[in-house]
Structures are given as C-alpha cells and as structure tokens.
Ligand SMILES: Nc1ncnc2c1ncn2[C@@H]1O[C@H](COP(=O)(O)OP(=O)(O)O)[C@@H](O)[C@H]1O
C-alpha cells in the first residue's frame with residue numbers, strides 16, 4: 357500500500373517536472389524570439405548624403421543612402437537617385453554667373469523631394485568641380501571664384517547641411533574614382549584572409565581631363581603621382597595621374613588645332629564622318645588654355661568638314677601626344693611617368709558612353725582588334741548614312757568616330773595592348789551605383805572609410821542569441837536528466853529500506 361501511494365506521488369512529481377520543463381522551454385523561446393523579432397521589425401534608419409559633380413560638360417547630382425548604424429561596414433552605401441542638370445557645366449556660365457547657381461534648381465528640388473524632410477538638415481551636401489573649372493581658374497581665378505560662390509550661395513538656400521563647394525584636384529578625382537570602384541566591387545574593406553585582396557584600376561574619361569589610377573606591381577618612381585593610403589586596416593600604394601586637356605572635348609580641340617585651315621576658313625577633319633559639316637566660332641576653339649597656341653586665322657567662323665579618313669585620323673590623333681621625352685623608366689606620353697598597368701581596370705564616364713555606342717561594353721570583354729574594326733567601320737560610313745541609322749544626339753553622334761579613335765589611342769599609350777586589352781571592363785554603374793569620383797569623395801569627407809579594420813563581432817546579434825539559447829537549453833536538459841537520475845537513485849535507495 358505504501359509503495360503504491362509513493363508511486364502516485366512520484367507520477368505527480370513527474371508531471372509537475374514535465375510541466376516546469378515545458379514552461380521553461382516556452383519561456384526561453386519567448387525570450388529569444390522577442391528581441392530578434394523586435395530588432396528585425398524596427399524600420400532601418402537611413403542616412404543620406406548628396407554630391408554634385410560639376411563636370412566640364414554638365415553637372416550631375418547624386419543622392420546616396422546607407423543604414424545609420426552600419427557606417428563602417430563595406431558595400432552598404434548605395435546611390436538611391438541621381439539627376440542630370442540641364443544645360444552646360446558651371447564653367448560655361450562665365451558670362452552669366454548668377455545663372456550657374458540657378459541652373460542647379462531642378463536637381464536640388466528633386467533632392468528635397470527624395471530625402472525625408474526630417475533628415476534634410478543633417479544630410480551633407482558637397483559640390484566638387486573638376487577640369488572645366490580647373491581650366492577656367494588657370495585663365496581667370498577671380499571669375500572661377502565668383503562662379504564657385506554662385507553655386508555655393510544657391511545650394512545654401514536649401515535646407516540641407518551644406519559642406520562646401522570646391523574645385524577638386526586631378527589627383528583627388530583619380531583616387532576617389534578608384535575608391536568608388538573598389539568599394540562597390542567590395543575589393544576594399546572585406547577581410548580577405550592572406551594579405552591585400554587585388555584592387556582594380558580606375559580609368560575616367562571626362563570632357564576636359566582624364567584620370568588613370570591603379571596599384572602597380574612595381575615601386576612608384578615619381579612621388580608626385582604616388583599616394584599611400586590606409587583603408588580598413590590595409591595599406592595601398594596607389595599610382596594616379598590626371599591629364600588636363602586630354603578629356604575628350606579638349607582633346608578634340610587639340611586635334612583641330614593640328615589640322616590645316618584653308619584661306620576661306622575650312623578645316624578638313626579626317627576624324628569626322630565624310631560629309632559631316634560643323635561651323636564653329638574661332639573663339640570657341642581658341643578660348644581654351646589647352647589650345648592657347650598662336651593662330652593666324654582671320655575668319656570669325658570656321659567650317660569643319662569631315663573626310664572620314666581612318667588612317668589619317670589615326671596619325672593626327674597620335675600627333676597630339678608627345679613621346680619624345682621621358683626622364684623615368686617608363687612614360688605614357690608628354691613625359692608623364694607611368695608604371696606598367698597592372699591587374700584589372702574599370703573604365704567609366706565617357707569611356708563607357710563611347711564604347712557602349714560601339715557595342716563594346718559587354719560582360720565578356722572584346723579584344724583590341726575587334727574594337728579597332730568596329731570603330732574603323734563606323735568612321736568609314738558617310739555622315740548621311742550615320743545620321744539616318746542612329747537616333748543618338750547629333751553632337752555625340754558626330755564625335756563618335758573621333759572619340760572611338762581617341763580612346764583606342766589613349767589606352768594604347770597607357771600600354772594596353774592586344775595582350776592585356778581584355779583587362780579593361782567598360783562600365784557605367786556597379787551594382788546600381790554610378791562609377792565616378794563622387795561616392796569616394798563623399799565617403800572620405802564624411803569619415804566613412806576607416807583607416808583601420810573596424811571591430812566586428814564574430815556573430816550577428818540574432819545568431820549570438822540563438823547559440824546562447826540552444827546551449828542554455830542543452831545545459832538545462834543535462835542538469836534535469838542528472839537530477840532525475842539522482843532522484844531515481846534516492847527513491848530506489850528509499851524503497852530498499
Ligand atoms: N551619352 C554620351 N555619349 C557620349 N559622350 C557623353 C555622353 N554623356 C556624356 N558624355 C561625355 O562625357 C564627358 C563627361 O565629362 P565631364 O565629367 O563633364 O568633364 P570633366 O570630368 O572633364 O570635368 C564629356 O566629354 C561628355 O561629352
């Protein structure tokens with residue numbers, strides 16, 4: 357009788373213990389789920405940053421965004437919107453200074469709509485002007501300053517956190533383009549085991565200048581073009597050079613200057629399609645510091661007539677580069693030091709626009725001879741045919757033969773030959789964000805690129821909690837089993853007595 361009563365008591369205890377276990381497990385699960393769900397359902401607070409790229413040919417505005425709490429993580433800043441300012445670059449407003457600022461209205465209004473009102477006061481805005489303004493400043497510093505002031509004052513009328521309008525250096529333009537490319541490709545910042553991961557070089561072709569930036573496989577001889585950077589705990593020895601006057605619009609002026617002009621004011625241009633005619637004002641050609649050479653043209657207007665002569669065009673384009681001097685172990689042109697190109701390259705801006713026109717921008721790179729054939733085939737077409745076959749804007753269309761040949765020539769001067777041509781990838785965007793100096797510039801000025809690898813927890817919050825709970829349950833069960841065995845032994849021992 358006593359034994360049976362004890363058994364009932366023991367059963368009751370077991371049920372009680374089972375109930376306690378279930379309640380504990382439920383309790384632990386609730387404790388885990390709530391914080392995880394809680395954190396996930398919180399809307400991610402986004403931060404914004406705006407950069408205006410005041411290029412020589414036009415101004416563009418870019419809006420970037422990133423989750424507030426992840427500033428130092430890599431690959432998380434993305435472009436959420438962009439806006440192309442109508443009309444020419446700010447340097448073209450030298451005769452109507454106030455209009456330079458006003459020209460930005462449509463895009464700044466768009467930014468005001470895009471960035472949530474509450475965030476606008478803390479959203480930094482930067483304006484960086486490039487080679488167009490560099491050239492103007494070299495001609496007339498006061499005028500350049502007035503123009504910068506005009507854009508600055510106009511941006512200040514907006515509720516954003518204005519951080520300054522600067523004419524950036526060619527070196528900054530090159531390096532920030534390189535940072536943008538490598539940040540978006542996630543070549544920098546990722547903790548790749550075993551030394552530095554390979555970075556990609558950056559090739560930027562603008563209207564007034566062009567930049568080449570890469571980490572060479574050899575020591576950089578010229579200090580002028582060397583830059584040591586520490587990013588995310590790794591050191592990079594970067595080579596960068598910006599060629600003023602070798603953007604595609606200024607290079608065309610360099611070419612026109614080389615061509616003969618007839619007494620009646622006609623220039624025959626082998627780099628324009630046969631039959632194409634463009635009339636320009638002489639001052640338009642010679643008002644640039646790139647073409648300040650003396651000229652004795654008496655006419656006001658000159659007529660440029662395309663002859664579509666590929667070989668002649670090639671020769672003339674070569675003539676705008678000087679190969680006669682080099683005081684270094686290797687040079688590109690004009691006596692500029694350049695180490696051997698190394699690794700892969702991303703080529704953007706006008707490189708992309710022009711090569712895209714020739715359908716040479718696919719994921720699978722084309723070889724140099726295919727590129728040459730395509731450009732040649734286009735240059736040999738008469739203008740009448742070209743005009744009818746493409747709906748491209750006439751100015752770009754008429755300059756594509758020149759631009760295509762110029763790009764092929766420039767890249768070969770950098771020593772891209774048939775053997776390494778395919779290391780160049782022509783691209784406009786990387787993961788939805790425009791390739792260009794603006795993103796790198798903003799990240800640098802907002803201190804978003806740490807010099808050292810930021811401390812990262814080995815586990816995410818959610819996995820940390822999960823692991824902790826699983827182990828708690830595990831330990832709890834071990835204890836429980838131990839306890840039950842222990843109890844059983846005691847009961848058994850009691851039964852014996
Ligand atoms: N759709 C296009 N097709 C061809 N060229 C283009 C196109 N859009 C822009 N470009 C060219 O890209 C270049 C952009 O240069 P830009 O950034 O304004 O000058 P810079 O960087 O020298 O200050 C210009 O030469 C412009 O004509």
Ligand SMILES: [Ca+2]
Nearest residue numbers: 411486562705
């Ligand atoms: Ca540019």
